Amino acid sequence: MARLLSRNIFQSFSDFGGCSALVRNVAVGREARWWSNEASPAVKVTAPRTSLNQPGLQTEEQLGLWYTLEQDIAKQLFGLGGIPKQFATQCKTFAETCLMIRKPALTTIDYIKKTNLALPPNKFILYGREGVGKSLSLVHITHFLSQDNWLLVHIPWAPRWRRGFKEITASATVPGRYDHPLDAVIWLQHFKSQNSQLLKTLQLETSEEYKWSRREVTEAGAPLIDIVELGISRARFASDCIMAVTTELKKHATHQRCKIAVVADGINTFFCLTSRYRLEDLTYLNPENFTIFQAFMQLFNNNWRNGVVVASVDSLANDGARRESYLPRYLLRQKGWETLDPFIPILVSNYNELEMQSIVDYYVDRNWLQNPGASSDTGRRELAGLSSCNPYTLMNICNSL
Amino acid sequence: MKAYQEKAQALDALMFEKTTEYEIGRRHLANMMGEDPETFTDEDIDTAIEYLFPSGLFEPRARPLMKHPTEVFARKKVAEFDETGRPFHVLFYTGLPNYYQVLHDLSEKVRELDSFSDRMMQYNIHKDPERTLNVGGTEWVKKEQLEDILLEKLKDKQYEFFVRSMNRLLDHPFSYRVEEFIMKFRKHVQISVIHKEIPKLMFTAEGTPYMAAVGRRKTSTASVTVYGRGSGKISINGEDLLYFKYIQDREQVLFPLQFSGLLGKVDVVADVDGGGFSGQSGAIRYAISMAVRSFVDEQMMEKMRLAGLLTRDPRRHERKKPGWKGARAKYTWKKR
Numbered sequence: 007m008a009r010l011l012s013r014n015i016f017q018s019f020s021d022f023g024g025c026s027a028l029v030r031n032v033a034v035g036r037e038a039r040w041w042s043n044e045a046s047p048a049v050k051v052t053a054p055r056t057s058l059n060q061p062g063l064q065t066e067e068q069l070g071l072w073y074t075l076e077q078d079i080a081k082q083l084f085g086l087g088g089i090p091k092q093f094a095t096q097c098k099t100f101a102e103t104c105l106m107i108r109k110p111a112l113t114t115i116d117y118i119k120k121t122n123l124a125l126p127p128n129k130f131i132l133y134g135r136e137g138v139g140k141s142l143s144l145v146h147i148t149h150f151l152s153q154d155n156w157l158l159v160h161i162p163w164a165p166r167w168r169r170g171f172k173e174i175t176a177s178a179t180v181p182g183r184y185d186h187p188l189d190a191v192i193w194l195q196h197f198k199s200q201n202s203q204l205l206k207t208l209q210l211e212t213s214e215e216y217k218w219s220r221r222e223v224t225e226a227g228a229p230l231i232d233i234v235e236l237g238i239s240r241a242r243f244a245s246d247c248i249m250a251v252t253t254e255l256k257k258h259a260t261h262q263r264c265k266i267a268v269v270a271d272g273i274n275t276f277f278c279l280t281s282r283y284r285l286e287d288l289t290y291l292n293p294e295n296f297t298i299f300q301a302f303m304q305l306f307n308n309n310w311r312n313g314v315v316v317a318s319v320d321s322l323a324n325d326g327a328r329r330e331s332y333l334p335r336y337l338l339r340q341k342g343w344e345t346l347d348p349f350i351p352i353l354v355s356n357y358n359e360l361e362m363q364s365i366v367d368y369y370v371d372r373n374w375l376q377n378p379g380a381s382s383d384t385g386r387r388e389l390a391g392l393s394s395c396n397p398y399t400l401m402n403i404c405n406s407l
Numbered sequence: 408m409k410a411y412q413e414k415a416q417a418l419d420a421l422m423f424e425k426t427t428e429y430e431i432g433r434r435h436l437a438n439m440m441g442e443d444p445e446t447f448t449d450e451d452i453d454t455a456i457e458y459l460f461p462s463g464l465f466e467p468r469a470r471p472l473m474k475h476p477t478e479v480f481a482r483k484k485v486a487e488f489d490e491t492g493r494p495f496h497v498l499f500y501t502g503l504p505n506y507y508q509v510l511h512d513l514s515e516k517v518r519e520l521d522s523f524s525d526r527m528m529q530y531n532i533h534k535d536p537e538r539t540l541n542v543g544g545t546e547w548v549k550k551e552q553l554e555d556i557l558l559e560k561l562k563d564k565q566y567e568f569f570v571r572s573m574n575r576l577l578d579h580p581f582s583y584r585v586e587e588f589i590m591k592f593r594k595h596v597q598i599s600v601i602h603k604e605i606p607k608l609m610f611t612a613e614g615t616p617y618m619a620a621v622g623r624r625k626t627s628t629a630s631v632t633v634y635g636r637g638s639g640k641i642s643i644n645g646e647d648l649l650y651f652k653y654i655q656d657r658e659q660v661l662f663p664l665q666f667s668g669l670l671g672k673v674d675v676v677a678d679v680d681g682g683g684f685s686g687q688s689g690a691i692r693y694a695i696s697m698a699v700r701s702f703v704d705e706q707m708m709e710k711m712r713l714a715g716l717l718t719r720d721p722r723r724h725e726r727k728k729p730g731w732k733g734a735r736a737k738y739t740w741k742k743r
Contacts, residue, residue, distance in 0.1 A: 391648065
């Protein structure tokens with residue numbers, strides 16, 4: 007790849023002076039300010055940043071710019087999941103967590119701001135090809151929701167519970183249901199870390215009594231955080247705690263005591279037909295029998311208020327046989343479509359020209375692309391061509407440069 | 408010696424007989440074709456024979472021909488000495504009289520030209536650049552051809568010496584004065600490079616220039632259209648460039664565009680079928696290179712040719728042979 011980028015740009019332009027008729031006119035205006043000047047390659051390329059680090063204040067003017075997610079906020083919100091692994095490694099290398107402001111996230115945030123909370127929850131489903139930026143858009147939206155004092159029910163990557171679970175046990179309370187002891191504990195810790203401040207201020211209480219065993223009982227009227235902490239300390243009851251928490255939150259939201267945002271990455275995994283858990287009769291368990299799946303699925307209904315559901319459908323969240331298309335109807339199957347209908351689909355697509363400029367500027371600024379030809383016009387065109395403007399592919403290409 | 412003389416006389420008689428037959432044949436042919444016998448040339452004879460004896464044979468030398476005996480019978484050296492045994496040629500006892508005669512003439516000519524140039528220097532006349540001998544498009548006769556001219560078998564070293572000496576004569580500033588002598592030993596060279604016609608750009612209804620081409624590699628076929636005034640969009644079988652999962656295949660597709668500087672300036676629409684990802688990407692690359700020829704000037708086209716973009720890769724899958732592990736690999740050979 008480095009070979010391709012080392013051609014002398016002036017040589018290439020003088021070589022095909024006869025083809026000037028075929029070169030499209032450079033768009034004057036907004037795009038022009040992003041393009042690095044051919045005549046002065048010595049100009050240092052800086053990442054186009056913005057200081058508006060609150061997603062609520064960002065507008066279309068900031069499209070393509072990079073905003074910084076502070077380290078402590080990132081740790082609090084996404085310490086136990088949420089940011090894709092490869093991106094997280096990259097952030098560690100760059101010593102900062104920066105996100106590009108893109109249209110899908112801004113659109114969703116705008117809709118959320120305008121939502122009428124008295125009506126059943128709006129459901130925003132982000133869809134798009136693999137590696138196009140759905141998960142990171144969800145990160146952006148989650149940041150906004152947490153800043154806007156929404157209570158977050160955040161599912162970092164749902165398929166982990168269907169096919170990458172740590173342990174599954176048969177439920178002690180309900181026959182035919184199956185628990186995720188360890189995964190549930192992790193989720194409760196995640197929930198606590200994201201919402202601890204808000205839970206303190208809201209002072210939500212349980213509406214009924216929960217009997218976990220002969221000795222462990224949570225009375226009605228106890229703070230909700232007690233259930234969370236019980237679940238964290240007792241793995242055996244953790245899944246049931248999640249069920250209790252989600253039921254309580256739904257009631258609270260309907261009675262207008264708080265506003266709840268359900269954020270789920272890979273929501274189509276809830277409607278898959280098999281999981282990786284094998285029963286005694288050697289059949290694979292249908293994931294609808296998982297306690298935590300049932301717990302969250304009750305939040306996808308329309309029978310509550312003061313809420314919003316933001317999710318992504320990803321072909322990678324489905325089983326291998328059903329990944330041909332990236333469109334929601336195909337990925338959600340009949341059951342998912344009926345559960346989530348009506349929803350607002352939001353397309354996330356590859357980088358456009360502006361975003362392509364921005365990402366290359368950012369990589370050059372962070373010294374990730376060190377070849378001087380990377381920021382030249384030819385270099386940018388090569389990167390755009392080779393990755394076909396797909397964010398994930400571009401990241402992989404740049405990793406090896 | 409007598410036998411030698413008889414042989415020489417027999418050959419002379421044969422040649423005379425054949426020549427008279429040829430001339431009679433010429434007059435007959437002229438009458439048959441309805442032409443004037445006096446002005447019937449050798450080329451007319453060839454046309455007449457081709458007309459009267461049409462042949463479906465592929466090899467030209469196998470077809471019926473009628474040529475002058477001097478062309479049919481190989482020239483031989485005869486009558487080198489008279490009945491007393493005295494050789495005619497001065498250099499007969501060198502063994503290669505014609506060869507050494509040529510070298511002798513050459514050295515004489517060199518001396519002549521040197522004395523001429525001395526005289527010119529006296530009168531202060533310098534070499535006229537316009538009167539330089541032009542030997543462009545010609546080369547020295549090969550050893551076999553020289554042997555045919557001289558009717559003598561030569562050794563390689565003798566041939567090399569001949570060429571070196573002739574080059575010395577050629578390098579003389581006034582070599583144009585002996586042009587006739589030099590040109591006897593120079594042969595015109597056929598220009599073997601065939602310039603293919605590059606198809607001209609076609610235009611769509613909107614006025615966008617485009618070019619279509621077909622490319623093949625292994626068992627894949629790709630038909631590609633390259634549209635000018637584009638933004639670098641590439642579509643393969645309706646999908647993105649990410650149709651190819653491996654970066655090598657994507658690089659193959661982009662290489663002709665990157666090399667010619669058209670990356671991001673033209674749109675490509677490709678339909679590819681057959682083979683696997685490697686063959687398909689190679690087929691698309693070749694097709695794009697062929698189409699791009701119409702967009703690009705001659706200098707760049709030459710560079711592309713040198714880069715190997717315009718060469719159809721002829722390699723195909725080689726079959727496995729029975730008793731061998733693969734196409735070429737053999738099983739482990741055990742001594743015992």
